[in-house]
Amino acid sequence: MNPGNILVAQGGGPTAVINQSVVGVALEARKYAQVRSVYGALHGVRGIVKEDFINLSRETPDNLELVAATPSSGLLSTRDKPDEEYCARMFEIMRKHDIRYFFYAGGNDSSDTVRIVNQQARDIGYEFRAVHIPKTIDNDLACNDHCPGFGSAARFVSQAFMGLNLDNRALEGVLIGVVMGRHAGFLTAASALAQKYPDDGPHLIYVPERPFSTDRFLADVDRVMHKEGLCIIAVSEGIQDEAGEAIATKLATTVERDAHGNVQLSGTGALGDLLAGLLKDKLKLKRVRADTFGYLQRSFMGVVSDRDAREAREVGEMAVQYALLDDKDGSVVIRRPILDYGVEYALAPLADVAGKTRHMPDEFLNGEGNGVTDAFLRYCRPLAGSTLPRPHRFRAPKVAAI
Template structure:
């Protein structure tokens, strides 16, 4: 492993506002502190696709100032992909790694990317290619099992909470029912963050629907009717991932059935679910002014709104992955050679986290749902425990006042 001391880093899956902070955290940790242990730093464009297509950037040569600017820029500066590598892909990857002298591979992304990194790691062992592989966690959905919360979530949650705060003020002014569709294929964490917008007892969102609770159009219409009766208006936050009683995704029906190689169906990038829900309210709840917005990709890529806590933690996750990889390469038996970085919240009054190296499987494939203790008994709100959990991740929100 001594000879193959170069590293490859890449980004995968949906972008986030802080995935670049993780990349820069890893790269600058090497450039600043481990310049002798790790030689060249290759950035593959568009994830594994860039390795297969030999599309790299030399991340040692990018000026430091530019790297720090990148770290605060949303989206994936190296480009992304949604690709599950086959055994054959892996063999081509190892040929390429061998050619380039790559002994360290860092892959930043969500559970599918963690799974891709796990596959690369397993195949490397099978093929006898000496490789340290680390997955660096990222997902706005916050559904990785290996983290108390995932880098990317805090900033997306900050966007959602801020947007709902403004939208609730808009709804106060003109009345009626407003439906906002929020990202989150399987987990309701991001939709739950809409509740952080509330300051006054009559602030919206007045109803919140999660993928974790089966969605009934009739109950939805009744809930809206009751909220309109109580508040004279209603703001609804609803996850794009809501499912019917059979566990079937409601939004996926409208979204054209496009699938990536991990088997995920397209959900975002269409307003059809919102329009369907608006129709239900018009027809079944008898409300006249009904509007629906789908927050869409802005949730993960809006410049200038990232949570500072999230930015710091994303950079630290990248930095820790480098340190763990070097420890593993040096023979530290407590640190896996095929790993992922976990974020652990410390039990303390003041918010504080720790970063740990976990085996690759910890983050791969399976997702985490919004826990029961975060969902209110009525099924369409969050609990105080969720608010306590999410507030430090999002940071202070803009102050808005009403008359």
């Protein structure tokens, strides 16, 4: 294959470790004599059609490491979804710059973009390798045991619920935490890592994989309140009813959709407030609070899983190796031959990953549809990092009444 330039870009929602992947590409590529320069496209595919590149070969290793440790997409992102015509314009630019290797870090939508781009390259006979680098806090990419970005977001959600447990124990009431997750409940389920003491929350966990029933929700909360005198609830923003309609959209007066046709679920407290209102109205509960985690959970500065960061770096490095050493296209996937804990990487066909959504397997969810199993905890705990902070309680004995 021709020597040429490398192009790397980031698409979709940011994560806390997505810059690790770009830096993994940039540093790994420096080892190959045939690589002239590593370009970064600003704002993903949008930067490609606009010929908006920076030359990452001019970055110092020191600054690359500093950016790698910074959350969110350092090359900036986009939600553009290229069609045939968009791709044709991308190739025109890439050809002009003699780009022969394209690495795109992103989720379901981004992997589909890589698939389209790759197909276009073949159709027009342009010598080209394109590799999708996995990234999503939703953890919903097919063929992967888990996805870079998820572990750090899971760590944030877990630490957040630890705090909500402690806070709500001090001043009893009901606390609903609304977590990102449109179709997959992995991140919401990670709230269960906050449980240390037997009475710790979240006492109830609702995910999109199980239909949400208002009646069952009310009965669940009523039961927990009678037992514990307080209740911590984790809810995915994407919970839906039996008919598949999102609970959040049922009450939205104006529905906002992005270029992929997705309805806005984050960046609004509506779902949490609706559920809190339900509990106040129907169960006559007084202190009901709803916290919607919103964008805090995916780019928060300073909460990173060490394992997640390492793997995000490695999928970038592996992407370069698959393309430059093996001359292959595809999507880098993570497998876990050792449950607690070791990973290995492989290259899956783009068509196996693109546009597909992985859901939580049944064995991770309890029969009542309101909690997770021990199998999920064993799966998730290592991903949140080698050292999760843990809460502690006083153990002093009661003083006898006089």
